[in-house]
Amino acid sequence: MVQATTLPRNEAGINAAIDVLKQRFGEQLQTGQAIREQHGHTTTWITNQPPDAVLFPTSTDEVAEIVRTCADYGVPVIPYGTGTSLEGHVNAPAGGICVDMMRMDKILAVHAEDLDVVVQPGVTREQLNTYLRDQGLFFPIDPGANASLGGMAATRASGTNAVRYGTMKDNVLALEAVMADGGVIRTAQRAKKSSAGYDMTRLLVGSEGTLGLMTELTLRLQGIPEAIRSARCAFRSVDDACRAVMMTIQYGIPVSRIELLDEMSVRAANAYSGLDLPEMPLLLLEFHGSEAGVVEQADTFAQIAEEFGGFDIAATSTAEERSKLWQARHDMYWASLQxxxxxxxxxxxxxxxxxxxxxxxxxxxxxxxxxxxxxxxxxxxxxxxxxxxxxxxxxxxxxxxxxxxxxxxxxxxxxxxxxxxxxxHGIGQGKRPYLQQELGGATRYMAAIKAALDPENILNPGKILEI
Amino acid sequence: MVQATTLPRNEAGINAAIDVLKQRFGEQLQTGQAIREQHGHTTTWITNQPPDAVLFPTSTDEVAEIVRTCADYGVPVIPYGTGTSLEGHVNAPAGGICVDMMRMDKILAVHAEDLDVVVQPGVTREQLNTYLRDQGLFFPIDPGANASLGGMAATRASGTNAVRYGTMKDNVLALEAVMADGGVIRTAQRAKKSSAGYDMTRLLVGSEGTLGLMTELTLRLQGIPEAIRSARCAFRSVDDACRAVMMTIQYGIPVSRIELLDEMSVRAANAYSGLDLPEMPLLLLEFHGSEAGVVEQADTFAQIAEEFGGFDIAATSTAEERSKLWQARHDMYWASLQxxxxxxxxxxxxxxxxxxxxxxxxxxxxxxxxxxxxxxxxxxxxxxxxxxxxxxxxxxxxxxxxxxxxxxxxxxxxxxxxxxxxxxHGIGQGKRPYLQQELGGATRYMAAIKAALDPENILNPGKILEI
Missing domain, CATH: 3.30.70.2740 (Alpha-Beta Plaits)
Known part of the structure; x- marks a missing residue:
């Protein structure tokens, strides 16, 4: 098991920066051990490397001020959302200041006509969807956890709806971000498409806090579909289930969700969520569209599934049954641990x-x-x-x-x-050697970009790249 | 009218590089005035600034060799596709070598099961779609011109289908590119989504040849829909037509195309393409889906259109009528000039x-x-x-x-x-001052990226950024 790497600490700089920040931010800065450990990496197997202090800014100006102070003293800055990332993203291998974004949790503007919303990074996906429901809108990206939208953008998250609606890459229209020198930028306007210059939005999405701290996100929204239909289908083998998926996608059915659970996962879900799903490889699906459209999609899928030996096919448009099923899917991580x-x-x-x-x-x-x-x-x-x-x-x-x-x-x-x-999930600390294997030569140019935008390597050091 | 800016020329370097390249590439390198002017900017209003030589590589290795030679001598390299860009993208304000990619025109691999294709940059969109038709697949991005796919990626092109299928940003899965130092990178694997490191694909898409030369593109494909239905609808004013569009989008109808022509454009289209469309503000639409689905979409649109005074609504699923209509739309640039x-x-x-x-x-x-x-x-x-x-x-x-x-x-x-x-269309030479107005502070970080990846500023200098 790869232990989290430790990087050299700038002890004097860290102490000096904490002094300055403590004076400026008072109780917004915390250095207690419990709170620091809670902001090191906890949800995963990677060793916890707590930061030296945790700061809770409430505005872009405050974030910029924190970053400028840390830049002055050469001190690492680690942005933090809900801490549900899985690859050591929030660890502090060189110590430094954790910037907890969760007090920046305002929904700043809903543009219902344009199907977009402007939020602060600490807004969670469930908070956003609860807020939007009355307006008939939703934000589709749903990793299992109730993660912050800033964190989701930083790791290029996706989840069950990505097959239809894409990932965070496709659903962030524009960002406001604080860069390593404390400069505040806006990466794009609010138009649905643009050919204006380098795609700074997509460069920051998935950069895991190593190129800038997102302080405002403009996100694409979807109208809640007229009709939603769920389905499940059991298969005799995982292989059969996967073949049915391949055919469904190739056939062009615009499935909104198509999720596989193997026997062991079904068993875990039944036990944890009180369900009685057949303990066989299972596909869970969801279809979005018009009333007629979702029935047509579900029927076409059923025909395909039967070709691959699918059985026990059950479909429902009842909201209650649907949400029970998808809650169980979202709880799979916790269910499996049991x-x-x-x-x-x-x-x-x-x-x-x-x-x-x-x-x-x-x-x-x-x-x-x-x-x-x-x-x-x-x-x-x-x-x-x-x-x-x-x-x-x-x-x-x-x-x-x-x-x-x-x-x-x-x-x-x-x-x-x-x-x-x-x-x-992203690269974080844990997958850095595999990024090298996967993209080889390209990582050299990624490192050049990192060095250009963050020459002192203060933004979330020790993540993504082996530098 | 902004004249194209001239940049200082490295006369000695250019001559030396041409000598070396001529020896190496023989007749693949051309210096005749006609061919040079043809590779300066021609389709637009911007002054033609021809390169000093035009080179026609046939492989990635050759492109890398050209770029390395130009890097050695500090000579500009300008990638060229079909020359149909509109903002002076292919001009050579500091002279240099134009790299015409049109002999790299192979379709390298069609992965029908994965709905993707690997092409060289000189393949045009029509060439690709002709090739794919038998397999029931198509590539949806369609700027008016029969542009090269490399050029389309470089300018982050879109066109009429973008409302449904996105732009080049959304449809390039991965790139192979030659960077300013001659290094060859692959930006991503062929998986549909990834959180592996910085999004070099999206950074190169839309970079207009200023960060690297694309030598291979992996593109997402779509299945040709089971049914396609076209419609047109006249309005009493452009304002009414736009309001109908707004409602159609907000209502969530998954239109594949929804195009506006004002009266003057309709008149031009009728004259140029031999049509008899009503000379009123007009919406042209296309719906993709199942047989039942496209009828449902067209009916819902018709209801919305009528609310905004739409009239003379005509829909057809006949391939011939459809293609005549869309050919006229694609010919609008030429029609309007008449x-x-x-x-x-x-x-x-x-x-x-x-x-x-x-x-x-x-x-x-x-x-x-x-x-x-x-x-x-x-x-x-x-x-x-x-x-x-x-x-x-x-x-x-x-x-x-x-x-x-x-x-x-x-x-x-x-x-x-x-x-x-x-x-x-992109920024090119013509819109550089407006990029400054639009994204202000962000351009400073774009310039830092450009300087990091191309420190000698040899890749398509004088485009996008005012450096």
Whole structure:
């Protein structure tokens, strides 16, 4: 298991910056151990590396002031949302100041006519959707956690709806960001498309806090569809299920969600969420459209599924049943952990071209069995993305090492299939060697961009790139 | 009228590089005046600034070798596709070597199951779609011209289908590119989504040849829809037509095309393309989906249109009628020029939030009338993007100056409406001052990226940024 790397600390600078910031921000700056550890990495298997202080700004000006102070003293700045990222993104390997964005939680403007909204980075996706519901609008990107929108943009998150609505890359129209020198920029206007200069929006989306701190996001919205229909379908094997997915996508059915749960995951969901789903490989689907449209989509899918031996096909347009099903899907991480109480979960995140999906999932399952690893699998399979959640006793050297071998093997397999080691979780600390394997020469130019925009390497150091 | 700026020439370097390249590439390098002028800017109003030589590489290795040689001698490199860009993108204000990509015109791999294709940059969009037709696939991005896909990616092009399928930003999965130091990179794998590192794909898309030369593109494809239905609808005013568009988009009808032609444009189309469309503000639409779906979409649109006084609504699913209509739309640039033979066309390209569309179009028309400018208007109005084509006698100082004033006025109006000066044509030479107005502080960081990736400023100098 890769331990989080430690980087050299600028002890004097850190102490001086904390003094200055404490004077300026008073109780908005906290240095207690509990709060610091809570802002180091906690949701995952990666060693916790707490920052030296946590600051809670309430405005863009305050963020700019914090960054300028840290730049003056050469001190790391680590932006923080809900802390639900999975690859050590919020760790502080060189110490420094964690900037907790969660007090910047205002929805600044809803432009219903333009289908967009302007939010501060600490707004969570559920907060936004609750706010929008009365206006018949929603924001589609839904990683499992109730993450902050700033964090979701920073990791280029996606989730179950991405097959229809894209990822954060496709749904952030514009950003306001504080750069490493404290300069505040706006990356784009609010027009739906633009050819005006370099795409700074997309450069910041997915940059994991290493190029700038997002202080305002303009997001694309969708109208709540006239009709929503859910469906589930069991298969005799994961391979059959994946083949049905491949055909569904190739056939062009505009599915909004198409999720795979393997037997083990279904068992976990039944136990955790009180469901009685058939304990077989299962596809969960959702269709958005007109009343007639969703029935047509669901029927076409059912025909395809039957060709691949799908059975126990059940569809519903009842809101209550639907939300129970999708809540269970969103709770899968926690449900799976219950399969082995006390174990830590290590999630893989490979994403492959859909033509390779069945082969990749089958190989991943066979390898886990061969290695004796408990690894329930779920997937945003419409995108070719799936997660094996390795349930590991972290006190066992042998298990930790086996997990390390497995993760490396699967990432390499996906890369060899022209896929990626990370469909949606990001690189963080944990996947830096695999980014090298995957994109090789391009990382040299990424490093040049990082050096140009953050020459002192103060923005979230030790993430994405091995510098 | 902004004349194309001239930059200092590195005369000795240019001569030395041409000698070396001539020895290496023989007849692949051309220096005749006609061919050089043909590779300077021709389709537009901007002064032609021909390169010193034109080179026709046939492989990535050759492109890398050309760039390395030019880097050694500090000589500009200007990538060239079909030369149909509109803002002086292919001019050579400091001289240098034009790299004509049109001999790199191979379709390297079609992955029908994954709905993607790998092409060389000189493949044109029509060539690609002809090739794909038998497989039931198509590439949706369609600027008017039969442009090269490399050029389309470089300018972040879009066109009539963008309202449904997005722009080049959304449809390039990955790139191979030669960077300023001659290094060859691959920006991403072939997975549908990824969170692996900085989004080098999106950084290069729209960078207009200033950050790297694209040598291979992996593009997303779409299945040819089961059914396609076209419709047209006349309105009593452009304002009414725009309001119908706004409602159609807000209502969530997944229109594939929704194009506006004003009276003057309709008149031009009728004359040029032998049509008998009603000479009123007109919307042309296309719907993609199932047989039932497209009828439902067209009916819902018709109801909305009628609310805004739409009349003479005609829909058809006949392929022949459809293609005649859309060919006429694609020929609008040439058709409009016929309204004033001998005049040059200067196209504006503003794009505003859809809620501002009616106001912006109406103001643009009123201003043109007030200034006595002949300016037929067409628009990809579903995206809030429209073009006024100013028909100008370039021999008249007064007209050139009026056009300059008008373009500046409209760009500033769009920017004040939170829109952009360019929805799809790009910045090139012509719009550099407006990029400054639009994104202000962000251009400083764009310049830092440019300096980091191309420290000698050899890649298409004098474009996008005022450096």
């Amino acid at each position: 399969l082995r109480p006390g174990a830590k979960g290590i999630s893989t995140d490979v994403c492959v071209p859909i033509s390779k999906l069945a082969e990749c999932v089958s190989a991943a399952r066979a390898k886990a069995e061969e290695m004796g690893l408990l690894a329930p699998m779920v997937g945003h399979v419409g995108d070719g993305n799936f997660h094996a959640l390795l349930l590991i006793d972290m006190d066992s050297d042998a298990e930790r090492e086996a997990a390390d071998v497995y993760v490396g093997w699967l990432n390499e397999l996906a890369i060899s299939m022209e896929g990626t080691c990370t469909g949606e | 309204l004033r033979p001998g005049a040059k066309g200067i196209s504006t390209d503003v794009c505003v939030p859809i809620s501002k569309l009616a106001e912006c179009v109406s103001a643009a028309r009123a201003k043109a009338e007030e200034m006595g400018l002949l300016a037929p208007m067409v628009g990809h109005v579903g995206d809030g993007n429209f073009h006024a084509l100013l028909l100008i006698d370039m021999d008249s100082d007064a007209e050139r100056e009026a056009a300059d004033v008008y373009v500046g006025w409209l760009n500033e109006l769009a920017i004040s409406m939170e829109g952009t000066c360019t929805g799809e």
